[in-house]
Amino acid sequence: MKTPNLAYRLKMARQSAEAYLRDNGHTTLPIDPFAIAAKHEIEVKAKPDTAGGVSGMLLRHGNNFGILYATHTGSEGFERFSVGHELGHYFLEGHVDHILPQNGIHTSHGGFVSADPYELEADHFSAGLLMPSGPFKELLRRRKPGLDTVSFMAERCKTSMTATAIRCGELSSDAVAIIVSTGDVIDYCILSEAMKSLPELTWLRKGSPLPRNTETARINADPANVLRGERASSEIDVLDWLGGKRSAIVTEDVLGLGHYGKTLTVLSSESIGQEDDDGEAEKDTFDRWDAPRFKR
Amino acid sequence: MPEGKPSDIFQKRLKTAREELRKWSQGELGAKAGLPPTSIAHFEAGARKPSFDTLRKLANALDVTTDYLLGRSHDPGLAEAGDPLYRDVGKLTGNDRELARDFLEMLAKRSEEKQKK
Numbered sequence: 583m584k585t586p587n588l589a590y591r592l593k594m595a596r597q598s599a600e601a602y603l604r605d606n607g608h609t610t611l612p613i614d615p616f617a618i619a620a621k622h623e624i625e626v627k628a629k630p631d632t633a634g635g636v637s638g639m640l641l642r643h644g645n646n647f648g649i650l651y652a653t654h655t656g657s658e659g660f661e662r663f664s665v666g667h668e669l670g671h672y673f674l675e676g677h678v679d680h681i682l683p684q685n686g687i688h689t690s691h692g693g694f695v696s697a698d699p700y701e702l703e704a705d706h707f708s709a710g711l712l713m714p715s716g717p718f719k720e721l722l723r724r725r726k727p728g729l730d731t732v733s734f735m736a737e738r739c740k741t742s743m744t745a746t747a748i749r750c751g752e753l754s755s756d757a758v759a760i761i762v763s764t765g766d767v768i769d770y771c772i773l774s775e776a777m778k779s780l781p782e783l784t785w786l787r788k789g790s791p792l793p794r795n796t797e798t799a800r801i802n803a804d805p806a807n808v809l810r811g812e813r814a815s816s817e818i819d820v821l822d823w824l825g826g827k828r829s830a831i832v833t834e835d836v837l838g839l840g841h842y843g844k845t846l847t848v849l850s851s852e853s854i855g856q857e858d859d860d861g862e863a864e865k866d867t868f869d870r871w872d873a874p875r876f877k878r
Numbered sequence: 879m880p881e882g883k884p885s886d887i888f889q890k891r892l893k894t895a896r897e898e899l900r901k902w903s904q905g906e907l908g909a910k911a912g913l914p915p916t917s918i919a920h921f922e923a924g925a926r927k928p929s930f931d932t933l934r935k936l937a938n939a940l941d942v943t944t945d946y947l948l949g950r951s952h953d954p955g956l957a958e959a960g961d962p963l964y965r966d967v968g969k970l971t972g973n974d975r976e977l978a979r980d981f982l983e984m985l986a987k988r989s990e991e992k993q994k995k
Contacts, residue, residue, distance in 0.1 A: 622931065625988070627981060635974040643985035644943045645934055646992075650981055676927040678948070679883045 588699055595674060595703040596710030599666075602673060603714050611717050612740040615665040618711075619649060624672065626665060628653045638664035640671045640681070647672065659742035663708050670707030677704070713739050713749040727756040727850035729815070729835030743837065747846055748772055757832070757854035759824065761847040765802055766792045769844060776855025777824075784825030793823055797834045798847045808838035808845055823849055830854050885927040887949030893922045895940045895947070899954060911939035 586594075603613065606621075619626045625648035629635070637660070638651040649668040651661055671677045680700045713735075721738060725731040727750075736746040744762060751760035751772035758774040771786035792799050797816045801807045813836065820832045835848040896907050896918070904922070908915040912935060920926040921936075928936070930944075937944045942954035 625981075625985065629974075629977055635971040639974070639978060640930075641978060641981055641985060642930070642944065643982050644945060644989040645937050646985040646988050647930065647934065648981055648985050650977055672930045675929045675932075676885075678888070678928060678930060678933060679885045 588702070591699060591703055592706040595670065595706040596715075598674060599670070599707045599710030600714045600716070603711065608714075609717065611714075611721070611738050613712050613714070615662055615669055615708075615711060618669060619665065622672075623647075624649055624669075626651070628661075631656070638668045640668045657742060658740060659736065659745065662712060662740055663742065663745055666708030666711045667701075667704045669711065670704030671700075674703055674707055676700075709745060709749055712741050713746065715753055718749060719753050719755075722750065722754055727754055727758050727848075727852065728833055729813070729837060729846075729848045732846075732848060743846055744839065744842075744844075747848060750774075750848075757851040757856075759832075759847075759849040761786065761798070761823075761849070763792050763798060763802060763845050763847065764843060765805075766799070768792060773824075774855075777849075777851075779855040780820065780824065780826045780828050780830070782826050786824065795822060796847075798836045798845055801836050801838060802845055805843075808843060809840060810838065811840045812836075812838045818849075820849065820851070820854070882949070884948045884950075886924070888928060888933070888947050889922060889924045891947045891949060892918075892936060895942050895954060896922075899942070900940055907936070907939060911935045 602618075603609075606618075608618075616626055623646075625646070627648065627650055629650055629652050631653040636652065638649060641648045641650065649665055651664045651668070653661060655661075671681055677700055718735070718739070721735065722731065725734065732743060732747045732750050735741075735750060736743050739746060741749075747760045747762075751758050751774055754774045755776060756774065757776040757779070759777050760772040762769040762771075768786045768788065768790040770788055773783075792802060796818060797814050801812055801814060815833060815835045817831050818834045820826070820828075820830045823832070823834070830851060830853070832849045832851045832854070835850070837846045839846055896902050896904070900907070902910075903915075904918040905915040907913075908918050911918075911932075913932065917926065917932075921928060921932075933944050933947060937947055940947075940954075943951060945951035946954040
């Protein structure tokens with residue numbers, strides 16, 4: 583049997599969560615993953631806030647299931663996302679073979695951790711569950727793109743800034759780029775369809791150097807800025823960030839993500855991509871841009 | 879224990895439990911589990927793999943344990959020790975193992991309480 587590509591699998595995982603919500607009458611935000619677990623008689627328990635280790639774990643005894651989730655980050659968004667992730671393992675078809683320990687011994691499919699498609703599927707299920715495209719887009723389209731909107735959506739969905747920003751990048755009808763960076767290196771970048779309409783963009787892949795002369799580079803130059811959650815905003819030519827062939831002014835909003843050690847950048851424009859279609863939008867985001875991790 | 883992936887064993891065990899233990903049609907099992915009969919046919923043919931949610935619905939409808947359907951027990955009514963369903967065991971700290979063990983004990987007690995009812 584042909585294995586579907588990763589982009590398709592992740593899309594199906596998000597849609598599977600959205601179908602669950604539709605079938606079970608969840609139409610308003612925020613979605614409560616704890617209530618969903620309770621409805622399915624899945625016992626959910628918080629790990630002590632002093633315990634690090636794994637962010638979550640699905641457990642089974644006979645026909646009873648439970649979820650343990652980490653609380654040491656102190657972030658409600660992270661906790662809800664972790665529970666949603668474990669619900670993904672519970673509801674998604676095919677996860678039985680991949681997370682069930684063999685013969686009583688836990689199996690690790692070594693060397694394939696961060697890019698593990700099953701873990702990514704569970705992340706995308708959680709994103710679709712907590713930020714379903716219908717109600718999410720409905721709220722998004724009424725707002726000016728940028729960090730304030732990400733913040734507003736995070737509050738409405740009770741999700742982390744990073745996970746919410748990624749979802750905004752996927753679902754916004756405006757031109758938006760979501761960039762997460764550490765120091766002078768890009769971790770990943772998501773472009774909305776409208777932003778992708780710019781011709782011949784340079785791909786900001788994982789490990790690419792952070793463009794100089796940007797507000798983000800200024801903030802990242804001193805780790806203390808990131809640690810104290812500094813926020814800044816300025817205007818910049820999109821060419822300075824994403825290259826390409828068309829000059830256009832975008833707003834660059836930057837937020838230091840504190841102890842997480844990373845920086846969130848939102849580039850936005852209400853005019854790019856709103857002209858007549860004169861180019862083909864790129865398809866299959868995840869084939870061309872590094873798949874984002876929704877986790878934090 | 880039988881050899882093969884849990885979903886391969888599930889495919890055979892599901893059919894055995896339905897036909898031999900309960901003597902039900904696919905439609906009867908589907909109705910009791912709240913699933914379309916075509917889903918049962920697909921699971922038994924191996925065309926679809928179950929989720930844990932579906933596995934549990936089928937186990938409850940057939941009155942067998944998920945352990946039996948996954949080939950982890952030969953006895954349809956017997957639950958084995960339970961599993962922390964976490965793939966990357968290398969990352970499980972001693973603390974996580976301990977928390978998982980305590981939690982599994984609690985789930986086991988729940989199983990016992992349900993059986994007494």
